[in-house]
Amino acid sequence: MENVGAPLLELKNIKKDFFGNQVLMDINLTVHEGEVIGLVGENGAGKSTLMKIVFGADVIRETGGYGGDIVLNGEKVIFNTPFDALNAGIGMVHQEFSLIPGFSTTENILLNREPQKKNVIAEVFGQRMSTLDRAEMNQKADEAIAKLGIRIDTDMLIKDMPVGHKQFTEIARELSKENIKLLILDEPTAVLTEKEAEILLEAIRGMAQRGIAVIFITHRLQEILNICNRVVIMRDGCLVQDVKAAETSEAEITKAMVGRNVVKGEKDAIRNFDSGESREILQVKRLWVDMPGETVRDVSFDVKEGEILGIGGLAGQGKLGIPNGIMGLYEAGGTVIFDGKEIPLNNPRRCLDASIAFVSEDRRGVGLLLDEALGWNIAFPAMQIQEKFLRRYLGGLIKWRDEKAIEDVTNKYIEELAIKCTGTKQKAKELSGGNQQKICLAKAFALEPRLLFVSEPTRGIDVGAKALVLSALKRFNRESGTTVVMISSELEELRSTCDRIAIVSGGKIAKIISAETSSEVFGALMVSQVR
Amino acid sequence: MNENTIEKKGIKETLSDALKSFGLPRIIIAGFLLLLYIMAPIVGADLPTQITNTINRFSWNAIMVLAMVPMVHSGCGLNFGLPLGIISGLLGATLSIEFGFTGGFSFVMAILLATPFALLLGTGYGWLLNKIKGGEMMIATYVGFSSVSFMCMMWLLLPYDSPNMVWGMAGKGLRTTISLEGYYDQALASILQIKIGNFEIPTGTLLFFALFAFAIWAFLHTKTGTAMTAVGSNPVFARASGINVDKMRLLSVVMSTWLAAIGILVYEQGFGFIQLYMAPFYMALPAVSAILIGGASVNKASIANVIIGTFLFQGIVTMTPTVMNNMVHMDMSEVVRIIVSQGMILYALTRKTEATR
Numbered sequence A: 001m002e003n004v005g006a007p008l009l010e011l012k013n014i015k016k017d018f019f020g021n022q023v024l025m026d027i028n029l030t031v032h033e034g035e036v037i038g039l040v041g042e043n044g045a046g047k048s049t050l051m052k053i054v055f056g057a058d059v060i061r062e063t064g065g066y067g068g069d070i071v072l073n074g075e076k077v078i079f080n081t082p083f084d085a086l087n088a089g090i091g092m093v094h095q096e097f098s099l100i101p102g103f104s105t106t107e108n109i110l111l112n113r114e115p116q117k118k119n120v121i122a123e124v125f126g127q128r129m130s131t132l133d134r135a136e137m138n139q140k141a142d143e144a145i146a147k148l149g150i151r152i153d154t155d156m157l158i159k160d161m162p163v164g165h166k167q168f169t170e171i172a173r174e175l176s177k178e179n180i181k182l183l184i185l186d187e188p189t190a191v192l193t194e195k196e197a198e199i200l201l202e203a204i205r206g207m208a209q210r211g212i213a214v215i216f217i218t219h220r221l222q223e224i225l226n227i228c229n230r231v232v233i234m235r236d237g238c239l240v241q242d243v244k245a246a247e248t249s250e251a252e253i254t255k256a257m258v259g260r261n262v263v264k265g266e267k268d269a270i271r272n273f274d275s276g277e278s279r280e281i282l283q284v285k286r287l288w289v290d291m292p293g294e295t296v297r298d299v300s301f302d303v304k305e306g307e308i309l310g311i312g313g314l315a316g317q318g319k320l321g322i323p324n325g326i327m328g329l330y331e332a333g334g335t336v337i338f339d340g341k342e343i344p345l346n347n348p349r350r351c352l353d354a355s356i357a358f359v360s361e362d363r364r365g366v367g368l369l370l371d372e373a374l375g376w377n378i379a380f381p382a383m384q385i386q387e388k389f390l391r392r393y394l395g396g397l398i399k400w401r402d403e404k405a406i407e408d409v410t411n412k413y414i415e416e417l418a419i420k421c422t423g424t425k426q427k428a429k430e431l432s433g434g435n436q437q438k439i440c441l442a443k444a445f446a447l448e449p450r451l452l453f454v455s456e457p458t459r460g461i462d463v464g465a466k467a468l469v470l471s472a473l474k475r476f477n478r479e480s481g482t483t484v485v486m487i488s489s490e491l492e493e494l495r496s497t498c499d500r501i502a503i504v505s506g507g508k509i510a511k512i513i514s515a516e517t518s519s520e521v522f523g524a525l526m527v528s529q530v531r
Numbered sequence B: 001m002n003e004n005t006i007e008k009k010g011i012k013e014t015l016s017d018a019l020k021s022f023g024l025p026r027i028i029i030a031g032f033l034l035l036l037y038i039m040a041p042i043v044g045a046d047l048p049t050q051i052t053n054t055i056n057r058f059s060w061n062a063i064m065v066l067a068m069v070p071m072v073h074s075g076c077g078l079n080f081g082l083p084l085g086i087i088s089g090l091l092g093a094t095l096s097i098e099f100g101f102t103g104g105f106s107f108v109m110a111i112l113l114a115t116p117f118a119l120l121l122g123t124g125y126g127w128l129l130n131k132i133k134g135g136e137m138m139i140a141t142y143v144g145f146s147s148v149s150f151m152c153m154m155w156l157l158l159p160y161d162s163p164n165m166v167w168g169m170a171g172k173g174l175r176t177t178i179s180l181e182g183y184y185d186q187a188l189a190s191i192l193q194i195k196i197g198n199f200e201i202p203t204g205t206l207l208f209f210a211l212f213a214f215a216i217w218a219f220l221h222t223k224t225g226t227a228m229t230a231v232g233s234n235p236v237f238a239r240a241s242g243i244n245v246d247k248m249r250l251l252s253v254v255m256s257t258w259l260a261a262i263g264i265l266v267y268e269q270g271f272g273f274i275q276l277y278m279a280p281f282y283m284a285l286p287a288v289s290a291i292l293i294g295g296a297s298v299n300k301a302s303i304a305n306v307i308i309g310t311f312l313f314q315g316i317v318t319m320t321p322t323v324m325n326n327m328v329h330m331d332m333s334e335v336v337r338i339i340v341s342q343g344m345i346l347y348a349l350t351r352k353t354e355a356t357r
Helices: A047-055 A058-062 A082-087 A105-109 A120-125 A134-148 A163-175 A194-209 A221-227 A250-258 A321-326 A348-353 A363-367 A374-386 A403-416 A433-446 A463-480 A491-497 A519-526 B002-008 B011-022 B024-043 B047-066 B068-073 B082-098 B103-131 B136-157 B203-219 B223-233 B235-240 B245-271 B284-293 B303-328 B333-350
Strands: A009-018 A021-031 A036-041 A067-072 A075-077 A090-093 A182-186 A213-217 A230-235 A238-244 A280-289 A296-304 A308-312 A332-338 A356-359 A390-393 A398-401 A451-455 A483-487 A500-505 A508-514 B177-179 B194-196 B199-201 B273-275
Touching (some): A009 A047, A021 A238, A036 A047, A036 A194, A036 A221, A036 A250, A047 A182, A090 A163, A105 A134, A134 A163, A134 A194, A163 A182, A163 A194, A194 A221, A230 A250, A280 A321, A280 A483, A296 A308, A321 A332, A363 A433, A363 B235, A398 B223, A433 A463, B011 B024, B024 B284, B047 B284, B047 B303, B068 B245, B068 B303, B082 B103, B082 B273, B103 B136, B103 B245, B203 B245, B223 B235, B284 B303
Parallel strands (some): A182 A213, A451 A483
Antiparallel strands (some): A009 A067, A280 A296, A500 A508, B194 B199
16 A cells, blocks of 8 residues: 555644754655554654644744745645644644543534534524434444443443543544544543453554554554554654654664764763672662653662663653652652651751752742842852841841852852852743753752752753753762762753663662663663653 | 833833823723813812812722722732622721720721721631632622621621610610711821811821832732742642642632721721611722722732822712712712712623732
């Protein structure tokens, strides 16, 4: 079924930037009728953005549109809204469910496309008054579900369903559309059990046989190899590989996914902390964290004094839950021993008192006082926890904020970290992402912690700022001997900064290995226990 | 680079910056108020009397407006539950008279007696507000209203028997309005009072307010005050920095309630009467609108906002009816007062700015 006639969909030189930040560069992709294409790539590689462009999502138009052409059945098309895409025969199943919980399966599948019965009132007042043809609706819904090769009770309410059935309902809704030609599935198997995933894959094969093209996004590489005709790999906004599934392997895909051509900067020698001399400063045992979307199930690891430990893994696998849980920002359980003393969980104050600091991945939500001056942002935790930057009157009864000391320390960090700002009085919200991140680091540095958790320190900041932030972290680690635990989605960043790297998969630590290990090994570990 | 640009700014820019920071709404209202002062002598009202009125009303109300500040800082929003604090103050006032204290000393005792009620009610109120984060202002409104209704019953039932306060015929149940003559009427205002013809300045009351304003300003510069502001600015940040967010919010609510109690006592000493029953019902909105007009937002408020706002608001509500009445020779002061004050609340609320999240 390959290359018969004109391709169904052609993407030509698709480009997209978000406010000057290039996320897609010259993407060329052709999809033929009945073809199943597996789209893979790390988080942030641009998969979802590309699919949103194809589906005409509002966010694309609102952020200034895209460059390049979409050609459907040999005709150039422009989708301004998802409705245009739907009419042209493109369906999309999103990662998040878009179903109405209080409606039945049938009602959800045929929402706004219900077969109608004419009646007298409808004759007079128009179509809005006609009644629903329940019998035909059930029949149509049954047909669509049957196409999937499964059985779902058509009268069941969505809210009473197991999560797998909700996913099937979404797909059935797309299949019930008669003109459907291309179906985009964004991580449909992420919420399914193995058995359900198999059924879904079987259904995808069935669709392909009926001539529907499918673009299938997943992190489970084996599924791709099982059902796809072609595998398309994206990395950093570029399409790096487009190969037949039969001609590739899991190892090759992971290599292409993560093995980017990064200019190797000043890479310090990996220090070895395994020899008996260095002691363990932090021991984490059987940690669980209930952080939505980043659940940590059972994590145990040790951190050696003076090292930089990296924690990597795919999004949603729980790597972010680890620091947030230890620092008490989300409900957690397990044992955390710092410097020989057990730290009680679920209490941020106790961690800070024990000289552990945290730079959150959620800069704007957790990391900054956006409406306050830079000085406050940097000095606040140190003031509250360690009583720095205070002047005491009446024998310590009155603890007066020492504006001068705050200004001094702020100026010191502005200089050290090359923070671009108009002065210590500028509000944090007025800075760019990279400079805000530096403020967050300065805030943690001002605490002079013995252990520093840094979560996604380079998320959403440009390349130049990235290098500065990472080198500041390294310098801080080496000059003041602070142990650093750095959590990042970007493997290359971890490999160039850390001594050892722990890979988290499925809420557990897959393995802790030296940063010098080859990237294929990391790639394999990342997807090893994905659930 | 940036320092240079600041230096290059001419007087014009500096002036326009200053105006900008003062805010267009305040410029309009201040302009309107100025117009009213100019109109007053033209339509035949005595200007010194009017200015005295404005200053008096400012001095009566300013502490109740100041009571808004702690809760705004801790992120609890505007204290629509002000009547709760006012009730504490009323309990202190009536108890002080009941126990037989007279003259200026009865004012001191009223404050002391009101304090435990304010602390107790404030703690309960704060506990409640910590349960319903995000909907504080709505709940606060109903806390205020329901506490007023509850006290309407209590004023009748509580066993007061001072003849100066209870209904004459029945001999029990408090009157709606209780005169403070012989108690603390003008207790503060008469201290160091300046009188020039029709023009009077209640120096004592103004100094009393200045004392509290300074105390709050100072508090906001302490470690605890800084923590409170941070809680209001970004509660998640504060929590991640080891601050007990609920404790800070509770403290702010207790402070606000206590200030409201003091505020109503100051109001009474200027006004000369204790007003019970439904009177506290309408006390929160003028205070809220005053601080909003002063330039505060739901998350940010300064002492300057309090002073400017109280002056503008009280200036408008005293001047507008006077000028209007003199112009159309018809007594519609109450109608005008209500239209103006409610209109200003509406206007101020549409101008409120939310913090960046």
